[in-house]
Structure formats: C-alpha cells, structure tokens
Amino acid sequence: MIGQGSNDQHAQLQELYDNMAPEGLTPLWEVLHALVQDVPRSPAVVHKWAYANVRNYLMRAGDIISAEQAERRVLILENPGMPGQSAIVPSLYAGMQLILPGEIAPCHRHAQCALRFVMEGEGAYTTVDGERAVMAPFDLVLTPGMQWHDHANPTDRPMIWLDGLDIPTVRLFDASFAERLPEKVHPETAAPGDTLHRYGGNMRPMRGSVADRRPAQQPLFHYPYKLWRENLGNLAAGSEIDPHLGHALEFINPADGGSIMPTISAHVRLIPKGFETSPRRSSDGTIFVVVEGEGTALVDGQEHRLAERDVLAVPSWNELRFKADTELVLFGFSDKASQEKLHLYRELRA
Numbered sequence: 001m002i003g004q005g006s007n008d009q010h011a012q013l014q015e016l017y018d019n020m021a022p023e024g025l026t027p028l029w030e031v032l033h034a035l036v037q038d039v040p041r042s043p044a045v046v047h048k049w050a051y052a053n054v055r056n057y058l059m060r061a062g063d064i065i066s067a068e069q070a071e072r073r074v075l076i077l078e079n080p081g082m083p084g085q086s087a088i089v090p091s092l093y094a095g096m097q098l099i100l101p102g103e104i105a106p107c108h109r110h111a112q113c114a115l116r117f118v119m120e121g122e123g124a125y126t127t128v129d130g131e132r133a134v135m136a137p138f139d140l141v142l143t144p145g146m147q148w149h150d151h152a153n154p155t156d157r158p159m160i161w162l163d164g165l166d167i168p169t170v171r172l173f174d175a176s177f178a179e180r181l182p183e184k185v186h187p188e189t190a191a192p193g194d195t196l197h198r199y200g201g202n203m204r205p206m207r208g209s210v211a212d213r214r215p216a217q218q219p220l221f222h223y224p225y226k227l228w229r230e231n232l233g234n235l236a237a238g239s240e241i242d243p244h245l246g247h248a249l250e251f252i253n254p255a256d257g258g259s260i261m262p263t264i265s266a267h268v269r270l271i272p273k274g275f276e277t278s279p280r281r282s283s284d285g286t287i288f289v290v291v292e293g294e295g296t297a298l299v300d301g302q303e304h305r306l307a308e309r310d311v312l313a314v315p316s317w318n319e320l321r322f323k324a325d326t327e328l329v330l331f332g333f334s335d336k337a338s339q340e341k342l343h344l345y346r347e348l349r350a
C-alpha cells in the first residue's frame with residue numbers, strides 16, 4: 001500500500017488501476033508486503049474439534065444419507081479461518097468419515113493422496129488395488145494417488161475414521177484426475193495383509209520376483225496401531241526424550257525411507273505424564289489426533305484442552321507446546337513432505 005503521497009497522486013493511481021483492471025493488470029506495490037511476508041502468517045487458525053461433537057453430527061448424517069448415495073459420507077473439518085475452501089490448513093484437507101454396518105463406499109481412484117486414521121470400530125476395510133486393509137482403532141491406512149479404493153463395513157458397529165488428503169495442494173497445481181470403476185467394488189486380487197507381510201517388516205520381495213507386485217514407489221499402505229504403538233513404547237522406554245517433540249517416530253515409505261506419501265508426512269509422539277514440551281515452531285501445517293491420554297496444547301500461549309480422539313489443527317509457524325496430564329500419545333500429519341521437496345521447510349526450537 002502506498003503510505004504517503006498527495007491526494008492528486010492517489011486519484012491518479014486509482015484512475016490507472018480502474019483503467020487497467022479489465023486488462024488483467026494490477027499494481028504489485030499495493031500487495032507486495034502481503035505477498036512476501038517475513039515469516040508465515042497463515043490464513044488458517046488454530047482449531048480443535050472435540051470428537052464427541054463431530055461424532056454426533058456424523059451419526060445424524062448417517063440417519064439421513066447412505067454412504068453409497070453420498071459416495072463418501074464425510075463431514076469436512078474446515079478451518080474457520082478459510083471458509084468455503086474445504087481446507088484444514090492451506091495445503092491439506094481433513095474430514096471425518098462414517099461407514100455404517102453393511103454399507104459400502106464405491107470404488108474410485110484419483111490423483112489426490114489420502115490417509116485414513118481410524119477413530120472407532122474394528123473389522124471394516126479399505127480395499128487398495130484389490131487388497132483389503134482390515135482396520136482397527138488408530139491404524140493408519142493409505143490410499144496413495146491413483147490407487148483404486150473402496151470401503152466396506154461388514155461388522156455390526158459403525159466405523160469412523162479421519163481422512164487426510166492433499167486436495168488443496170493438487171488444486172493449487174490444477175492436477176486433479178479421477179475415475180470410477182464400473183463395478184462398485186474392486187475384485188479381490190490378494191489376501192488381506194499380504195502387502196504388510198511383504199513390505200511392512202523392513203524387507204521387500206526380491207526385485208523382479210512375482211511377489212514384487214505393488215507399485216515400486218508406493219508399496220505399503222497399512223501401518224497398524226499394534227505395531228507402531230509397540231515401537232513407540234519401546235522408544236520411550238529406552239531413549240532420552242526430545243525436549244521439543246517428546247518421543248517421536250515418523251512413518252516412512254519403505255521404498256525410499258521418505259515420507260509416507262509425496263505430499264503428506266505422518267508421525268506419532270509419546271509425551272510422558274507430567275512432561276511439558278519446549279516451545280517449537282515449524283512451517284508445516286499439522287493436524288494432530290489424540291490417541292491416548294489427556295493434556296493441553298499451548299499454541300502461541302492459548303490453551304486447548306485435549307481428550308481422546310480430539311483433532312487439533314496447528315497452522316504454520318504457531319508456537320506449540322504440549323503439557324501431558326497423563327501419558328499422552330498423539331498422531332500427526334502435515335505437509336512437511338511437500339515443503340521439504342520444495343526446500344521450504346523450516347523449524348525453530350526455543
């Protein structure tokens with residue numbers, strides 16, 4: 001914005017702006033400082049979704065619309081700072097999905113990468129390219145870009161999970177492609193758990209063997225709670241705590257040791273009872289889910305109480321600390337994967 005300057009100059013500039021606007025021309029000097037900020041100032045705000053509250057609305061939706069009719073019965077967790085944009089932080093989308101007993105969500109595939117983090121229910125499954133990932137609470141299941149996926153709930157209980165997708169990132173690049181399979185569900189082409197056995201134990205089928213059937217860049221799609229919780233517990237029992245993170249483990253893609261998907265990183269943390277993490281900022285927008293315990297998130301000094309299954313969005317560069325009232329276990333996902341590829345990622349530990 002032009003600060004000083006005569007009324008005459010203002011009038012002349014305004015006339016210039018009005019004349020050139022229809023030609024697709026606008027002055028940089030009016031917006032430069034908003035475009036290039038000294039530190040990130042996210043349009044997204046810190047926000048907590050209490051699980052019981054979200055669940056209540058989701059079950060009401062379940063009374064009115066079927067999963068099949070909706071294609072996906074999901075309540076978007078939309079950041080209150082970015083209304084209408086279907087974003088939880090500027091680069092990522094999150095939603096809470098419900099599949100009722102006997103329902104299916106039909107098969108499709110798209111350029112967007114998705115993760116599911118199971119909140120409730122056991123025994124429903126996502127089929128990824130013909131192989132079922134049978135879900136239990138706090139499992140992480142991936143449907144990487146362009147892999148076919150449908151969901152089904154053959155149990156007698158509702159199944160609820162948090163979806164995390166890179167929808168706003170794909171939108172930014174105008175690179176969305178999607179297809180529906182003519183059949184509602186993908187034919188089953190492999191036994192449930194097959195991929196986990198082949199790629200989930202720090203091993204992989206011999207290259208070029210018939211067992212080496214998954215996409216080379218993205219073979220693994222199921223990270224069960226049972227496995228990650230045991231690893232996190234062992235880490236906490238056997239090593240010094242990181243003062244800023246607590247005990248933390250990242251999920252990796254076994255193909256390359258990098259992030260779980262090209263645009264989304266995910267991790268888990270354990271913060272011991274009574275522990276307070278030291279202040280930390282990072283440039284990734286992060287979504288946390290409380291897996292176990294109770295505590296407080298202090299975000300730029302503001303307190304957010306945390307209980308099991310609550311979801312907390314922490315946009316870029318907010319100063320974050322956690323206080324654990326009981327042992328606190330958190331799952332988090334963020335756009336760190338994208339930012340690292342673009343050499344944008346930063347963090348600051350106080």
Ligand code: 1HN
Pocket residue numbers: 072074095097105110112114149151163165167
């Ligand atoms: C999607 O494919 C799923 O497969 C969930 O469950 C949410 C939101 C936008 C676009 C695709 C799913 C989605 C989605």
